[in-house]
Amino acid sequence: MTKVGVLRFPGTNCDRDVFSWVEARGFEAEYLWHLDLFEEKKYDLLVVPGGFSYGDYLRSGALAALSPAMKSLRRFASAGGPVLGICNGFQILCESHLLPGALVKNEGRRFVDDWSELEVVNENSKFGAQFKKGQHLKLPIAHGDGRFYAPADELKKIYDQNQVWLRYVNNHNGSLGGIAGIMNEKKNVAALMPHPERAIYPWMGGQDGWGFL
Secondary structure (H helix, E strand, C coil), X not given: CCEEEEEECCCECCHHHHHHHHHHCCCEEEEEECCCCCCHHHCCEEEECCECHHHHCCCCCXXXXXXXXXXXXXXXXXXXXXXXXXXXXXXXXXXXXXXXXXXXXXXXXXXXXXXXXXXXXXXXXXCCCCCCCCCEEEEEEEECCCEEECCHHHHHHHHHCXXXXXXXXXXXXXXXXXXXXXXXXXXXXXXXXXXXXXXXXXXXXXXXXXXXX
16 A cells, blocks of 8 residues: 655644545555654655644745754655655745745735646646646645745756646746746656645535645
């Protein structure tokens, strides 16, 4: 059975939702505490959930990126293990330099809580493998620091290497190029600001999130 590690930091608040989603997909879920190193080989996949790790003190995700558990996650990722970051998890992966760019304050400096239409820019064989290039999806967003930013030369490299995963059709937060999700060069580390775990059943308002695991 696929074993999924779900990281938890002080301030993480979507860990239970992600845990339930993992179990609903028929996988085995296990929490990983931020202060603990863990044996990477025990896991087939790691998820860094959303929330407000360390209360978003300093920069969102900056303190979480320094935690012992992230040392184990880096080893897992460098060995080619699949890692998915969601919202604050995206911020943490950027602050850990596992993904390029940064997530900064939304345009207008206001928290955005809404449903967003997304377009698949490049396919990913690890996460949402059934989603095809150009396909449109509907997922909820909830963030204050969700505007993707990268210097011009880095942004060009991201596009040249097909690392843009998802883009907003209606760009709620002012992200450069409407970027909503990106991947690393090897495509085994991926992250998105929208919340797929909040869109897996009809009563949630949509089911497009189901297939991201």
